[in-house]
Amino acid sequence: MTPAVRFAGVSRHFGPVRAVDNVNMEIAEGEFFAMLGPSGSGKTTCLRLIGGFDQPTAGKIEIFGVPTAGVPPYRRHVNTVFQDYALFPHLNVRDNVAYGLMVAGRPKPERYRAAEEALEMVALPGYGLRKPSELSGGQRQRVALARALVNRPRVLLLDEPLGALDLKLREAMQEELKALQRRLGITFVFVTHDQTEALSMADRVAVFNEGRIVQVGTPQDIYYRPRVPFVARFVGSSNVLPPEVTERVAGRHVHAAVRPEALRLGAEGLAATVLSTAFHGAATRVALEAEGGLRLVALLPKGVEVPQEGACVHVTWAREDLHLMTEAGA
Amino acid sequence: MHSERAPRWLKIAAGAGLAFMHLPILLIFVYAFTTEEKSYQWPPPGFTLKWFAVTWNRPDVWQALSLSLRVAAVSTAVALVLGTLCAAAVSRTRFFGREVISLMVILPIALPGIITGIALRSAFSLADIPFSFWTIVLGHATFCVVVVYNNAVARFRRISGSLIEASMDLGADGFQTFRYVILPNIATALLAGGMLAFALSFDEVIVTTFTAGQQQTLPIWMLEELVRPRQRPVTNVVAMVVVIVTFLPILGAYYLTRGTESVAGQGK
Numbered sequence: 080m081t082p083a084v085r086f087a088g089v090s091r092h093f094g095p096v097r098a099v100d101n102v103n104m105e106i107a108e109g110e111f112f113a114m115l116g117p118s119g120s121g122k123t124t125c126l127r128l129i130g131g132f133d134q135p136t137a138g139k140i141e142i143f144g145v146p147t148a149g150v151p152p153y154r155r156h157v158n159t160v161f162q163d164y165a166l167f168p169h170l171n172v173r174d175n176v177a178y179g180l181m182v183a184g185r186p187k188p189e190r191y192r193a194a195e196e197a198l199e200m201v202a203l204p205g206y207g208l209r210k211p212s213e214l215s216g217g218q219r220q221r222v223a224l225a226r227a228l229v230n231r232p233r234v235l236l237l238d239e240p241l242g243a244l245d246l247k248l249r250e251a252m253q254e255e256l257k258a259l260q261r262r263l264g265i266t267f268v269f270v271t272h273d274q275t276e277a278l279s280m281a282d283r284v285a286v287f288n289e290g291r292i293v294q295v296g297t298p299q300d301i302y303y304r305p306r307v308p309f310v311a312r313f314v315g316s317s318n319v320l321p322p323e324v325t326e327r328v329a330g331r332h333v334h335a336a337v338r339p340e341a342l343r344l345g346a347e348g349l350a351a352t353v354l355s356t357a358f359h360g361a362a363t364r365v366a367l368e369a370e371g372g373l374r375l376v377a378l379l380p381k382g383v384e385v386p387q388e389g390a391c392v393h394v395t396w397a398r399e400d401l402h403l404m405t406e407a408g409a
Numbered sequence: 410m411h412s413e414r415a416p417r418w419l420k421i422a423a424g425a426g427l428a429f430m431h432l433p434i435l436l437i438f439v440y441a442f443t444t445e446e447k448s449y450q451w452p453p454p455g456f457t458l459k460w461f462a463v464t465w466n467r468p469d470v471w472q473a474l475s476l477s478l479r480v481a482a483v484s485t486a487v488a489l490v491l492g493t494l495c496a497a498a499v500s501r502t503r504f505f506g507r508e509v510i511s512l513m514v515i516l517p518i519a520l521p522g523i524i525t526g527i528a529l530r531s532a533f534s535l536a537d538i539p540f541s542f543w544t545i546v547l548g549h550a551t552f553c554v555v556v557v558y559n560n561a562v563a564r565f566r567r568i569s570g571s572l573i574e575a576s577m578d579l580g581a582d583g584f585q586t587f588r589y590v591i592l593p594n595i596a597t598a599l600l601a602g603g604m605l606a607f608a609l610s611f612d613e614v615i616v617t618t619f620t621a622g623q624q625q626t627l628p629i630w631m632l633e634e635l636v637r638p639r640q641r642p643v644t645n646v647v648a649m650v651v652v653i654v655t656f657l658p659i660l661g662a663y664y665l666t667r668g669t670e671s672v673a674g675q676g677k
Binding site: 130131132151152153157158159161162163165166167168169178179181182183226227230 | 571574576577578579589593594
């Protein structure tokens with residue numbers, strides 16, 4: 080099957096800055112694909128390259144097998160939900176949603192009907208005559224979504240669409256977006272710096288760092304089997320053991336990751352001092368410092384005895400919880 | 410806000426200041442009705458409406474008025490196109506020398522009109538361009554562009570760049586984006602800038618004297634008329650017309666831009 084989006088050796092350099100550096104990826108049709116990374120990692124630039132707002136300095140991008148070089152944004156079957164929503168302030172909600180159909184020359188009754196349907200889809204029926212300035216942040220976000228979907232794009236790009244919403248609304252929208260994507264079957268490409276968002280919504284996640292993709296995989300892959308220390312640290316803040324420590328505890332001279340919830344405090348294992356403890360409800364977070372200044376974090380479940388700050392403890396874990404990272408890299 | 414009442418002396422001073430600025434204009438109006446035609450005598454020996462009829466029947470007034478209106482209209486149109494394009498370029502893109510260009514566009518309004526006038530006149534004679542309607546328009550456009558540019562550039566900066574990208578993303582080409590997104594968001598700024606430009610052009614004297622040759626715009630006709638010792642009140646009648654013609658657009662511009670502070674900045 081032709082991938083919905085294909086990047087082949089794509090780079091985008093701004094002078095000496097390599098915003099995107101030799102990226103290769105394939106996004107399958109109907110997939111919910113997340114691009115995850117810290118700010119400045121190149122994920123948003125990749126999204127803009129798909130949307131056509133920016134051109135790659137090298138490499139090529141195909142959308143459903145069609146090369147995109149020289150194709151302007153308005154001729155791509157791709158629509159975008161912008162980070163700041165970019166609703167047209169001079170138009171009401173209905174005209175905002177119907178904008179794509181209006182410039183395509185569709186007759187008024189048709190585009191108003193389509194706009195109302197799209198507004199129903201995002202749970203905003205009857206909001207058509209309001210101005211964007213009269214809506215809350217969450218409502219604007221839905222209007223932006225309806226405006227992009229009304230054109231029936233083959234790929235929907237979402238640039239940190241939940242970033243401006245408060246936590247509760249964000250969680251609700253995560254579920255709604257996911258359900259919407261399942262229902263419509265449209266390929267969603269979603270940019271975020273929030274790892275829980277990426278892990279909970281996406282079918283597959285590409286982790287970006289310094290303009291490159293460092294790992295692509297299912298959320299489970301990314302979470303349990305990070306290939307490089309960056310992924311282990313960035314996604315879910317795993318403990319990363321340097322090669323010397325790994326060699327001592329597992330006999331291999333490579334980086335290794337072990338999740339905070341997998342750490343146990345016992346009578347033997349790695350000696351460490353308790354730096355601080357913090358109660359998190361379901362678990363207690365214990366910050367530790369092992370020899371050589373190695374910082375570790377343990378999440379102790381309810382019912383386990385929590386050590387005093389300053390106490391000397393031994394840290395251990397089940398053998399299968401230690402994930403060896405056989406690739407080199409930061 | 411401070412809502413304390415101002416002391417009485419301050420009110421009087423403010424009132425006196427306003428009176429000082431505006432009473433002389435009333436004086437002009439009064440002299441339009443005087444029966445004395447050779448000198449401005451106070452108090453006027455009598456009042457008459459005959460100067461309105463006299464003015465109405467003088468072809469030179471009509472010629473000057475028509476020239477002024479045409480020059481103002483064309484200069485404003487030129488300024489609207491060039492000023493908008495320039496504002497778009499300076500506020501929407503980054504290029505080498507952008508700040509320099511921005512400064513050079515604004516410069517004509519800071520330069521004394523007499524220097525602009527002399528410079529244009531020298532340039533015209535050097536290039537062997539005879540004085541015409543278009544040389545006046547050219548002279549006026551130098552400062553009209555600035556007014557439009559200043560209004561438009563402020564508005565352009567408030568339009569979020571993603572609005573234009575959103576429009577393109579939804580299938581609008583460059584022209585449609587301008588027509589349906591940019592223009593509605595800068596329309597009031599352009600109208601205000603255009604009205605101001607029109608008013609500036611309509612009462613311009615200094616640059617015009619250097620670029621008009623033998624032609625007379627209305628303000629220049631008035632200057633010439635003042636040295637002639639007969640039918641003086643005709644000048645006052647015309648002055649009234651000028652005040653009204655320039656005052657209305659400026660008032661309009663004020664009302665149009667007053668309530669539009671929040672037009673284009675939201676959605677953030």
